[in-house]
Amino acid sequence: MKITKDQIFDFNDKNKSSYENDFLNKKLQSQGKNMDEIIQKIIDFQVAIPSWALGAGGTRFGRFSFGGEPSSLEQKLEDIGLIHALTKTAGAVSLHIPWDIPEDIQAIKDIALDNGILFDAMNSNTFQDQPNAKESYKYGSLNSINQASREYAVEHNIEVVKIGEKLGSKSLTVWLADGASFPGQINFQKALYNTEDSLKTIYGNMPEDWKLFIEYKPYEPNFYSTTIQDWGTSFMLANACGDRAYTLVDLGHHLPNTNIEQIVATLMMKGKLGGFHFNDSKYGDDDLTVGAIKPYNLFLIFNELVYGMEQNKHNPYPAWMIDASHNIKDPLEDLIQSLEAILIAYAQALIVDRKALEIAQLENDTVTCQEILQDAYRTDVRGLLKAARVQSGAAIDPLKAYRSFNVRKELINERGTKVVATGL
Ligand code: AOS
Ligand code: ZN
Ligand code: ZN
Numbered sequence: 001m002k003i004t005k006d007q008i009f010d011f012n013d014k015n016k017s018s019y020e021n022d023f024l025n026k027k028l029q030s031q032g033k034n035m036d037e038i039i040q041k042i043i044d045f046q047v048a049i050p051s052w053a054l055g056a057g058g059t060r061f062g063r064f065s066f067g068g069e070p071s072s073l074e075q076k077l078e079d080i081g082l083i084h085a086l087t088k089t090a091g092a093v094s095l096h097i098p099w100d101i102p103e104d105i106q107a108i109k110d111i112a113l114d115n116g117i118l119f120d121a122m123n124s125n126t127f128q129d130q131p132n133a134k135e136s137y138k139y140g141s142l143n144s145i146n147q148a149s150r151e152y153a154v155e156h157n158i159e160v161v162k163i164g165e166k167l168g169s170k171s172l173t174v175w176l177a178d179g180a181s182f183p184g185q186i187n188f189q190k191a192l193y194n195t196e197d198s199l200k201t202i203y204g205n206m207p208e209d210w211k212l213f214i215e216y217k218p219y220e221p222n223f224y225s226t227t228i229q230d231w232g233t234s235f236m237l238a239n240a241c242g243d244r245a246y247t248l249v250d251l252g253h254h255l256p257n258t259n260i261e262q263i264v265a266t267l268m269m270k271g272k273l274g275g276f277h278f279n280d281s282k283y284g285d286d287d288l289t290v291g292a293i294k295p296y297n298l299f300l301i302f303n304e305l306v307y308g309m310e311q312n313k314h315n316p317y318p319a320w321m322i323d324a325s326h327n328i329k330d331p332l333e334d335l336i337q338s339l340e341a342i343l344i345a346y347a348q349a350l351i352v353d354r355k356a357l358e359i360a361q362l363e364n365d366t367v368t369c370q371e372i373l374q375d376a377y378r379t380d381v382r383g384l385l386k387a388a389r390v391q392s393g394a395a396i397d398p399l400k401a402y403r404s405f406n407v408r409k410e411l412i413n414e415r416g417t418k419v420v421a422t423g424l
């Protein structure tokens with residue numbers, strides 16, 4: 001199935017009714033802000049969709065299949081094409097090897113091009129043993145005490161980079177499940193040393209225009225310790241690798257109540273925030289819809305991201321990605337909801353009166369500081385998103401358009417109700 005420009009145009013024509021930015025425009029003008037520039041920033045914000053988020057289940061969870069879900073990489077790209085046609089915000093895919101091994105590279109590139117999709121960061125997988133694997137990752141991969149497992153994991157990452165090169169990707173994300181479930185199981189120092197050594201080898205084998213993103217996570221699947229447990233460890237490893245190695249922040253990978261916005265600020269000040277995985281959670285790495293649980297926190301994080309993008313020019317433009325998993329909802333609807341939450345938080349951060357905030361901070365006027373942030377957060381910015389969508393050719397209300405075009409029904413007609421997605 002494909003959504004045409006005419007369909008979107010007709011939909012927007014029927015739904016153009018109510019969005020009004022006059023009041024907000026006046027307010028922004030009084031702060032010396034240009035609303036058109038803000039709308040353009042919203043249009044430019046592109047978020048990669050992970051290939052594993054298009055079917056039900058995904059990542060490391062159990063699966064209950066969802067009607068019409070994609071069963072091949074080609075179909076995954078078509079699904080992202082549908083989301084991108086509706087939102088114009090999902091112009092990239094993040095692939096996972098070996099879940100998405102492309103058989104015909106040119107064919108895959110053609111489908112991506114046809115759907116306006118770029119190849120963002122490649123993801124390696126050394127947290128599962130594949131059938132016919134020569135070495136096991138049961139007791140670790142890049143951190144392993146077993147040299148053969150370590151080398152096998154390094155080779156896999158180099159292979160992923162090679163596949164990514166053919167597709168036009170420019171970065172590799174490494175997330176490790178390496179760690180221990182019980183005290184004494186591993187030697188912390190040796191595990192960290194081996195991880196650093198392995199990452200350096202991978203980094204040394206990447207093309208010179210590639211970036212390495214190192215993801216951290218404090219728990220799960222190893223419940224006593226993970227070798228890359230926090231941003232500090234990731235930052236240290238990135239520094240050991242070199243200039244093109246960065247930390248990747250996944251919103252779900254923190255202990256409860258961690259101040260993620262402060263981590264973001266610290267990394268950007270040091271020019272080391274490379275990648276970002278959006279999701280939301282109540283307890284931990286729950287991979288729920290972005291903004292579903294802690295929207296104010298998401299706004300505070302975006303507030304630091306916007307400040308960092310303006311101030312820390314030595315920090316590269318971060319690679320944005322959704323990292324979520326869908327068990328109950330239509331995955332495409334969930335992704336559209338996530339994109340909406342991301343853009344709302346971004347727009348709210350863009351309208352923060354930064355000059356007034358700086359003055360209030362200089363005067364130690366804590367109440368005013370707090371009021372300025374809350375004023376932005378309490379502003380309904382959905383009119384800005386609608387204006388951006390009309391300009392970029394997206395559907396003014398992507399979720400409503402998705403339902404009115406009967407996308408899921410069409411996909412079920414094409415692909416059937418019981419599909420087994422590849423690799424997951
Ligand atoms: C796992 O918890 C991490 O969030 C990974 O980024 C991701 O979910 C995984 O690599 C999917 O394969
Ligand atoms: Zn992640
Ligand atoms: Zn995760």
